[in-house]
Amino acid sequence: MVISGKTRVCGVIGDPIAHTLSPTIQNAAFNHLKLDFVFLAFRVKPADLENAIRGMRGLGIHGLNVTMPHKSAVIKYLDQLDSTVQFLGSANTILNRDGKLFGFNTDGIGALKALQENGVALYDKKVLLLGAGGAAKAIAFAFAEEIGELVILNRAAEKAAELAAALNRVFGTKIVGGALSQSAVQQNLQDADILVNATSVGMHPNVNQSLVPAQWLKPDLAVMDIVYNPVETKLAKDAKAAGAKVISGVEMLIHQGAASFEIWTGCPAPVEVMRQAALSQLSSAGAEK
16 A cells, blocks of 8 residues: 555544454455555544544545544534435434535445345345344334335344334334344244344453344344344354344445445445454454454
């Protein structure tokens, strides 16, 4: 990589940020396509967010990814929001076009692409979504137009119900929200086609945790866990043992990053290059398989 006066700068902001895989993934993609871009990580504390976005304009930073805790707070500093950001109230991608900042959210499309690229169709299927936080909300929004039925279960049942009601107002599809209980999970898994864990349960270091007992999983189910450290969660291992189709959280990570890459560069993302870079970094950092 040769840095020059013409090099375009992209980055990711969050707090904490040292754990991020984004520089590894995005720089691998830039290098592969020989694009004159560089990607950096910036730790930005909540009190400094406004100044950071001012700095983006002032320094001409071309693009940013936005991670916790800034996804919602950042939107008031942006000039234009796409329809996904308007619904979700959060952005994870910013494009600086001649000083005008455009906000996008690629989390949902990342999950959708992860399923599609692994041969899982959503049309007219029943999806059981665990969680109603930021990632779950983005996933639900991306899925809502295609699915036949979507059940959202969350520990705070009212949050799931609110999300379901908001989605039904937009899409008019069959979406319900309720409490994340063992009985509700078991009941809905009986006729579900796709299960998505959009909670942090199973994330390192709590690698032996899962919201779904292994005996409830079945061969005709597709299971995606958005947790990517460990690369293979307990839920993923149990689903694989049951004969279910398993989609790793790394896939969502890669595809949301690919969508951001395409917004910034206008080029098709080299998804396989990005995937191998992420897996290599996770391996070297000691992420469990």
